[in-house]
Amino acid sequence: MKIAIDAMGGDFGPTPIIEGVVKALEKKDFTPYLVGNEKTIKELLPKKYHSLVRFINSEDVIGMHESATEALKRKESTIYKSIELLKSGEVEGVVSAGHSGASMSLATLRLGRIKGIKRPAIVTFMPTIKKRYSLVLDVGANVDCEALNLYQFALMGEVYAKVVLNTFNPKIGLLSNGEEKSKGNSITKEAFSMLESFDNFIGNVEGGDIFKGEVDVIVTDGFIGNIVLKTSEGVADAIGRLIKEEVRNSGILQKIGALLLKPVFKGLKKATDYAEYGGAPLLGVNGCVIISHGKSNSKAIKNAIFQAMKYIENDVTNKIQESLKVH
Amino acid sequence: MKIAIDAMGGDFGPTPIIEGVVKALEKKDFTPYLVGNEKTIKELLPKKYHSLVRFINSEDVIGMHESATEALKRKESTIYKSIELLKSGEVEGVVSAGHSGASMSLATLRLGRIKGIKRPAIVTFMPTIKKRYSLVLDVGANVDCEALNLYQFALMGEVYAKVVLNTFNPKIGLLSNGEEKSKGNSITKEAFSMLESFDNFIGNVEGGDIFKGEVDVIVTDGFIGNIVLKTSEGVADAIGRLIKEEVRNSGILQKIGALLLKPVFKGLKKATDYAEYGGAPLLGVNGCVIISHGKSNSKAIKNAIFQAMKYIENDVTNKIQESLKVH
Numbered sequence: 001m002k003i004a005i006d007a008m009g010g011d012f013g014p015t016p017i018i019e020g021v022v023k024a025l026e027k028k029d030f031t032p033y034l035v036g037n038e039k040t041i042k043e044l045l046p047k048k049y050h051s052l053v054r055f056i057n058s059e060d061v062i063g064m065h066e067s068a069t070e071a072l073k074r075k076e077s078t079i080y081k082s083i084e085l086l087k088s089g090e091v092e093g094v095v096s097a098g099h100s101g102a103s104m105s106l107a108t109l110r111l112g113r114i115k116g117i118k119r120p121a122i123v124t125f126m127p128t129i130k131k132r133y134s135l136v137l138d139v140g141a142n143v144d145c146e147a148l149n150l151y152q153f154a155l156m157g158e159v160y161a162k163v164v165l166n167t168f169n170p171k172i173g174l175l176s177n178g179e180e181k182s183k184g185n186s187i188t189k190e191a192f193s194m195l196e197s198f199d200n201f202i203g204n205v206e207g208g209d210i211f212k213g214e215v216d217v218i219v220t221d222g223f224i225g226n227i228v229l230k231t232s233e234g235v236a237d238a239i240g241r242l243i244k245e246e247v248r249n250s251g252i253l254q255k256i257g258a259l260l261l262k263p264v265f266k267g268l269k270k271a272t273d274y275a276e277y278g279g280a281p282l283l284g285v286n287g288c289v290i291i292s293h294g295k296s297n298s299k300a301i302k303n304a305i306f307q308a309m310k311y312i313e314n315d316v317t318n319k320i321q322e323s324l325k326v327h
Numbered sequence: 328m329k330i331a332i333d334a335m336g337g338d339f340g341p342t343p344i345i346e347g348v349v350k351a352l353e354k355k356d357f358t359p360y361l362v363g364n365e366k367t368i369k370e371l372l373p374k375k376y377h378s379l380v381r382f383i384n385s386e387d388v389i390g391m392h393e394s395a396t397e398a399l400k401r402k403e404s405t406i407y408k409s410i411e412l413l414k415s416g417e418v419e420g421v422v423s424a425g426h427s428g429a430s431m432s433l434a435t436l437r438l439g440r441i442k443g444i445k446r447p448a449i450v451t452f453m454p455t456i457k458k459r460y461s462l463v464l465d466v467g468a469n470v471d472c473e474a475l476n477l478y479q480f481a482l483m484g485e486v487y488a489k490v491v492l493n494t495f496n497p498k499i500g501l502l503s504n505g506e507e508k509s510k511g512n513s514i515t516k517e518a519f520s521m522l523e524s525f526d527n528f529i530g531n532v533e534g535g536d537i538f539k540g541e542v543d544v545i546v547t548d549g550f551i552g553n554i555v556l557k558t559s560e561g562v563a564d565a566i567g568r569l570i571k572e573e574v575r576n577s578g579i580l581q582k583i584g585a586l587l588l589k590p591v592f593k594g595l596k597k598a599t600d601y602a603e604y605g606g607a608p609l610l611g612v613n614g615c616v617i618i619s620h621g622k623s624n625s626k627a628i629k630n631a632i633f634q635a636m637k638y639i640e641n642d643v644t645n646k647i648q649e650s651l652k653v654h
Binding site for chain 2: 067143175177184185206210220222224226228229230231233236238239243245246247250253254257259260261263264265268272
């Protein structure tokens with residue numbers, strides 16, 4: 001399996017990316033196409049792996065604060081070259097922790113959308129108390145959505161849950177401001193009627209339902225999905241800080257208590273750690289594109305590569321195409 | 328000060344409401360108008376308080392799962408009568424833990440909107456790591472908003488932060504999918520331009536910023552605000568459950584650790600407890616209406632009554648009217 005990896009994108013430069021590739025190579029058999037400054041990459045990559053990878057030199061990187069429209073003009077950039085490798089069929093997937101807007105635009109415009117899909121969507125994995133993930137989409141590709149877009153997100157999320165997460169009959173929920181059918185804004189109310197054609201549509205779900213693990217695919221527009229994702233991270237972060245501060249301001253017994261509870265907090269951290277799944281697939285384009293967090297560490301990159309492999313092995317692009325025909 | 332209290336609304340019936348009224352009466356001087364079944368209320372209220380309250384008999388309660396439109400027809404209901412007491416000037420405020428849609432509809436239609444305000448909004452209090460609240464509005468009154476509505480929410484939130492929370496120069500943020508001005512959906516982009524007329528508008532803020540305590544008033548539509556509120560509660564609840572489960576499945580030392588940390592968790596619970604502020608004011612109507620959670624306990628009711636008193640003391644309705652004139 002051949003996977004192009006944007007080796008220079010991401011907030012921390014190439015180091016965690018190359019380390020992540022090494023970790024992935026230690027576990028699984030694939031050929032990474034490392035796109036970036038060849039000299040820098042060769043210095044970071046231990047010699048013994050040089051024969052296992054391909055080096056695709058690129059001297060240009062789209063900076064995190066540049067405009068996504070830049071991406072289309074700069075044909076020498078790491079992300080442009082990575083997507084072109086996929087378009088030409090040289091590789092089967094792309095992983096990038098670089099400028100996500102640039103990755104999305106290039107994927108959509110250069111690879112094209114799956115026939116019939118109006119808008120691609122980014123799907124993310126939310127931890128639940130059932131210790132398995134629920135899928136939320138879209139989390140950032142589309143800020144203004146129509147009902148048909150939400151309907152198609154449900155379709156793509158269902159395919160992903162079925163073929164990649166092996167969920168037998170994934171339950172689909174529409175994110176809303178109440179469970180009753182009468183709840184919703186004008187767009188979600190229209191989407192509700194369309195979604196009733198899914199046997200496994202359970203109706204409206206609320207923000208809190210995301211973490212209960214009773215619904216597998218949660219559909220919303222990219223504006224709200226992004227806010228939900230960042231709100232969730234913000235609450236978890238705030239609780240961690242408040243606990244630390246309370247412990248700091250309390251007595252010796254509480255400090256001992258906190259030490260004894262370290263394994264518990266570590267377990268919690270693992271359950272909610274982004275790096276555990278590593279990347280968010282962009283569903284609806286003609287090919288496997290995994291978008292990783294700019295702040296990805298090596299573990300996140302390793303798992304993003306594994307995400308790409310699962311996408312490719314399970315032929316998600318074609319499965320979405322097939323599902324469109326029967327819906 | 329005279330405050331009407333819907334004594335029968337709420338998921339747990341009149342008991343926590345009457346208990347909350349007693350707690351409030353022990354601390355502050357005011358006259359509760361208890362609207363509900365007089366016989367039931369008299370049985371629940373200790374004799375010594377009977378002379379301090381007024382009993383307004385009502386035999387009808389709008390159930391939590393009835394349609395909000397019911398509220399307008401059922402003129403004998405507790406919430407209808409409570410709002411009428413405010414409209415006629417017999418009381419200065421209303422507190423209800425009953426059907427929130429019914430409370431909003433009746434407040435809007437019977438009291439009317441403040442002149443110039445297009446849509447009222449429910450403002451809620453979010454805990455932050457700075458141990459003070461940020462205000463988020465709207466959290467449920469309006470599912471489809473225009474830019475002008477968001478602009479007016481900012482104006483009303485600013486007034487509330489200034490006059491009730493005594494924030495000298497409250498910072499206003501617009502909830503969006505990124506900090507840059509270019510981020511947002513079509514509505515928030517339009518609202519952004521309008522909000523630039525506020526000196527203290529700090530631009531777009533993200534979901535995570537709600538809990539950092541660096542922004543005082545966060546503006547969004549009621550559909551998103553409701554999802555954000557329930558997502559936040561859901562994350563906090565899920566983390567609590569995951570910690571409990573990890574402790575249960577771990578060794579004796581961790582169990583001792585959890586016991587020692589009890590005061591810390593208690594402190595955290597207090598910092599994030601809804602009952603600490605008790606109720607969400609409905610801003611933009613002609614009068615003081617505090618909407619409490621259906622699941623309010625007596626402490627929440629007590630604090631909701633105190634919210635109402637602060638609203639009345641600080642003359643929030645007129646302050647909003649005045650702010651509209653200068654904006």
